[in-house]
Amino acid sequence: MSSKVKNSFDYLVIGAGIIGLSIARDLRSRFPSAEIAILEKEPDVAFHSSGRNSGVLHSGFYYTADSLKARFTRDGNRQMREYCYDNNLKINESKKVVVAKDASELPALFELEKRGITNGVEVKIIDEKELAEIDPNIKTFKHALWSPMTATVDPGEVNQAIKNELKEKGVILFFGEGYAARLGDNRIRTTHGNIFEATKLINAAGLYADRVARDFGFSKRYTIIPFKGIYLRYTGNKNPVRTNVFPVPNLKNPFLGVHYTVTVDGHVKIGPTSMPAFWRENYAGFGGFRPGEMTGILTKEAKLFIRNSFGFRSLAIEEIKKYNRRYFTSLAASMVHELDARGFTDWGKPGIRAQLLDITTDELVMDFIIEGDSNSTHVLNAVSPAFTCAFPFSKHVIDNYIV
Secondary structure, eight states: OOTTOEEEEEEEEEOOSHHHHHHHHHHHHHOTTSOEEEEESSSSSOOSHHHHSOOEEOOSOSSOTTSHHHHHHHHHHHHHHHHHHHTTOOEEOOOEEEEOSSGGGHHHHHHHHHHHHHTTOOOEEEEHHHHHHHOTTBOOSSEEEEETTOEEEOHHHHHHHHHHHHHHTTOEEEETOOEEEEEETTEEEETTSOEEEEEEEEEOOGGGHHHHHHHTTOOSSEEEEEEEEOOEEEOSSSOSOSSEEEEOOOTTSSOOOSEEEEOTTSOEEEEOOOEEOSSTTOSSTTTTOOHHHHHHHHHHHHHHHHHTGGGHHHHHHHHHHTTSHHHHHHHHHTTBSOOOGGGEEEEOOOEEEEEEEETTTTEEOOSOOEEEOSSEEEEOOOOSSHHHHHHHHHHHHIIIIIO
16 A cells, blocks of 8 residues: 555444454444445554453443443343354353452451342352352352352354454454554644544554544543553362352452452353553553653653552552462462362453543543544543443443444
């Protein structure tokens, strides 16, 4: 493609993760004759968080009723489950329990039940006897929260299915074409020097969404702080748990703590970590290393560490300790009666959470954030459980910011 070639579309989506794909899918459903295209800097879809997440379909009891996450997780769980069954994609109805370690965690456990009921989610407080009937190896203090609607899927398979659906319906995907710069209005240049323009541009660039948004005059008070998540897989003879097991979380931050996930293929893994990353694609070694980017992120993280904003200092110290495998597995061991810690042998593929930080308050943004105008829309904070929420969240973006 010549650098002078100009590609013009009605809708141009930047980013082929689950959000970009889902937005394009909804747009195609509404506007069958529209010219729709997706730009993606990688050679295929879901190279980053959309393909590196746990694959858990959350049910929606963690979030307060006034949040977008509450509604979108509840509806997204149902819609993503239906999509998997309708398209013969793998799904494990693995369910989930949240367990308490002592009496101090019981109020938060009951708060989660209250939130779930308020959000219209099927949840139930159970006692130790009922928990033993679900899985005799899981341990809790007096009560646990039962979530029968939690499931696991293969996120890569889901993204590939949506990609194939889009291609069949005439949506054009340009791979290896990363966003480079705005040329004015809704005209942009890609990393290959090609020029694209659109009546409406949608920024779903994940880890770089804030940077793209700033070129269009948005994300003035926000920046991305990356956190690295890694899972440790169990390869022993007998799985330690039958269902997903989560601790009671700290409701003041968006991280759910080290937990057991029963994957779509029946394996068990523990994690994730929530380690502050040094640059946005800081997966392993110096891959994706950008010196200027690291300088900016480390400066912000140092400020957060010194001020201990949102408990960042204690979070960072705690996460560093998880590099010690014995300590990491001990966190998981506290939720079961018996565990062969030596059975956890394989570190999984790291993922990076694109977590938005409000630079005016130095606080993590807990809910979805979208900004835009009549020309462009910018999805700035599509953090967990964005995969579960993808379909209803995309509808919300289109209803309120695109059409």
